[in-house]
Amino acid sequence: MIRIRPSTRRTVSLVGALGCLAALLVAGPASAGADSPDDSVTDYCQGHCNDILPPGENGNATLAQILLNRTLGTRPKHTDDQLGKYADLVNGYQQLTDDKLGSYFNDSSLGVPGDQVASSISPRDDVTIVRDKATGVPHVYGTTRAGTEYGAGYAAAQDRLWLMDLFRHVGRGELTGFAGGAPGNRALEQQFWRQAPYTEQDLQDQVDRVANSGTRGAQALRDVTNYVDGINAYIDKAYSSRTFPGEYDLTGHVDPITNAGGIDHFKPTDLVAIAAVIGALFGAGGGNEVTNALAKQAFDAKYGVAKGDAMWQAFREQNDPEAVLTLHDGQKFPYGGAGADAPSVAMPDPGSVTPEQLVYDPTGSAGSSAVSKAAVAPKKYRSVAGMYNHGVLPADLLDSPKHGMSNALVVSAAHAAGGHPVAVFGPQTGYFAPQLLMLEELEGPGISARGAAFAGLSFYVELGRGQDYSWSATSAGQDITDTYAVPLCNADGSPATKASQSYLFHGRCTAMQRLERDDAWSPTLADQTAAGSYKLVMYRTKYGLVQSRAMVDGKPVAFTSLRSSYQHEVDSIIGFQEFNDPGAIHSASDFQHAAADVNYTFNWFYVDSTDTAYFNSGDNPVRPSDVDFDLPVRAAQQYEWADFDPSDNTAAYTAFDAHPQSRNQDYYVSWNNKQALDYGTAQPGDGPVHRVNLLDDRVKALVDSGQKVTRADLTKAMEDAANADLRGEDVLPLALQVIETAPVTDPDLATVVNALKAWQQAGSHRVSARTGDKSYVDGDTIRIMDAWWPLLVSAEFRPGMGDSLYAAQAAALQINESPSGGQNGDTGGGTSVNEAQGHKGSSFQYGWWSYVHKDLRAVLGKPVSGGLGTTFCGGGDLAKCRTALLDSLQQAAAEPADQVYPGDDSCDAGDQWCADSIIQHPLGGVTDPTIGWQNRPTFQQVVQYQSHR
Structure with a gap:
């Protein structure tokens, strides 16, 4: 809930601001246009594709609209118009038929019929943005590729500018200085700074590395550059016309009366900062080695080493024989460590582990130590901008790798009505207003796709559909993060302690790199949190980021976290570019190879009119055979990843064929469960009872029934599991x-x-x-x-x-x-x-x-x-x-x-x-209604293609 109080910084009268509403109200949309500009695109789904993304597409509210929402309860158009459909399915699914799907999902056909065009604008000559009446989704049509991307950026800013700005600051550890010092803001930026602290040069290096990676990399940089140009064009237009998000007024970036202030332009490195946030949230796995070690020690202390280790492994559920698998036809994909007795294992001395200090020099309301989960009362997460009681990304969503929340149900052609595969799938990215994801359609040279993308990264559709295929993902979370026990030393040769700031690397005492971020905040119109400041500090080694310190065999070490995708979050852009390219994706095999170009840990699912496919992506490091990566690893050259180069955090990764994959299995289900036999999981929980059982039991029953499965049948199975x-x-x-x-x-x-x-x-x-x-x-x-x-x-x-x-x-x-x-x-x-x-x-x-x-x-x-x-x-x-x-x-x-x-x-x-x-x-000034509980994806597709190119 937004709390508007008189500012201690400004003498703005909010009563006066309310009196000026007429002057601040936004002009209506441009007049309706004709049919979609690109009539050459053929939709092979033929009306059998639907999707949903609550609460609504429009995430932009001016100051006037925010104040009206708070005083009268009104909301800008398309702010919550998908929420009711989404919420109602739980009470209507038992009577669901294919012809009733439109009551609970949007029509996700490509293009916009002429009588459904709500607005049509051309922010420059080579692009037109058409919005439909039903949902307000932007359909971007470019006559050039540059124009298409420019339009994608312009449309993204129209719908998610404030959210994009928040997340570029979150990704840099600068949230409180931008949006206020509320406890939730501090907890949020601390968690991300702990996982992905980057310098500006680090961000630029990621851009440069991808740009120099080949033809597709160079194209990606051009696409991003044009996308950013579109964002900035909207910023300029909205600022001059006062149609920008009203949160800028409420947080003091723009004076609501004089318009003094401004909104900073975006640059490509901002998108890297956003990608780092998303990658850390949904595309990582592993890093639990110290916690595992402490659990193992507790088992050993209770039962003795031999029995204790065996019991710890049983509770660890690394390869539980009773686990429900996504690939259930007996396929094996070995990926696991050497065992707890491997010579690589570095167990901490009992009672010696201490977390690394993150917050330094706190003043004012920052308190005397880092804000932790305890600083934010359960279920009362103060959100970004310090304006809302119920929260942005809650802090405890971010402080562990446990972020998988999506599901997929896919039935092959052999068991589907009409002989065409059926899929009901989507990501669970939480529930926010506005959503982290946004809907869009992009049509231009080399691009033809409709679906969802994270705000600020919508230069490509990330989850959605092409002309004759759909794809989606669930978080896989396989182990791509190792914890190293790095011996500490002092440059002057004096005895090391746990506080030492140098470490041994290949026999040389090497200084840690100190990464720091100063952040300060002041009261704003929306939040009167007392002024304060602090310094966030992380130490980086060639073996990753220091997370804690301990003694191992009586000697001081730093436990560091090395993630294969660290400094490489942008690399996945190549795979997403291919997903959007109709020239690149003609088959299930094409899709699997494109998915292999994504270095995030995802389970990918694909359907077209004849085939289904699955592929598990991620840069899985090739480890020596005598390394156990469930437990901390000794920081010695013989235990490093194969071909490890610490200068840019690259290594050898497991080959395409070693990743779990399949085509045309009778059915696939995934709910962040174990992928395949022998494929090691990153954390315990993959045993005989997992929430994927709720899907597997229902889909298996449908397939075994002998009756052909319809879209409604599969949706009913999903929703029955969801409640x-x-x-x-x-x-x-x-x-x-x-x-x-x-x-x-x-x-x-x-x-x-x-x-x-x-x-x-x-x-x-x-x-x-x-x-x-x-x-x-x-x-x-x-x-x-x-x-x-x-x-x-x-x-x-x-x-x-x-x-x-x-x-x-x-x-x-x-x-x-x-x-x-x-x-x-x-x-x-x-x-x-x-x-x-x-x-x-x-x-x-x-x-x-x-x-x-x-x-x-x-x-x-x-x-x-x-x-x-x-x-x-x-x-x-x-x-x-x-x-x-x-x-x-x-x-x-x-x-x-x-x-x-x-x-x-x-x-x-x-x-x-x-x-x-x-x-x-x-995540902004407008709130949306509360809905009843459902355990289902946030964005969801229901698809069945009727033909193929």
């Missing part, structure tokens, strides 16, 4: 089996057990009875399930593990990820062991579901592959396990709703529906 509780569907049946090994004699507890059983048998859904209802069917049973899960896990595992091991493993894998994020288990002493971020939609990715599943099967005497090494529940005694479950269930049933759902700035304590609900976290 199911994974714990209820896959784990609760086992818990109930344990409980029902004897009669439940307490009548109240028996009633609870019967209610849980009935809810589970009905599908374990979290749904309202009808659209508009703000309460769940079976709400009280769901409350009990939510309260029970952390209590169940604790009762089952903590007695056997002990507090220390339980806490260490919970740090490696959180125990819960419920829709509300409010059920916090603890390890004793109030230490939280699961996330507290709410209102994000995405749920059930990370949790101890598989551990509970395996352990309860062991107690029940059922077969378990890849067991945990011992039976925890009740110490293996079924009767004692049953007692533990019943006691924890009784405790959960007695927990009142206001404790299960503790409330926040948006919801009263005890309001279950609201606690689960999805908030479009404001």
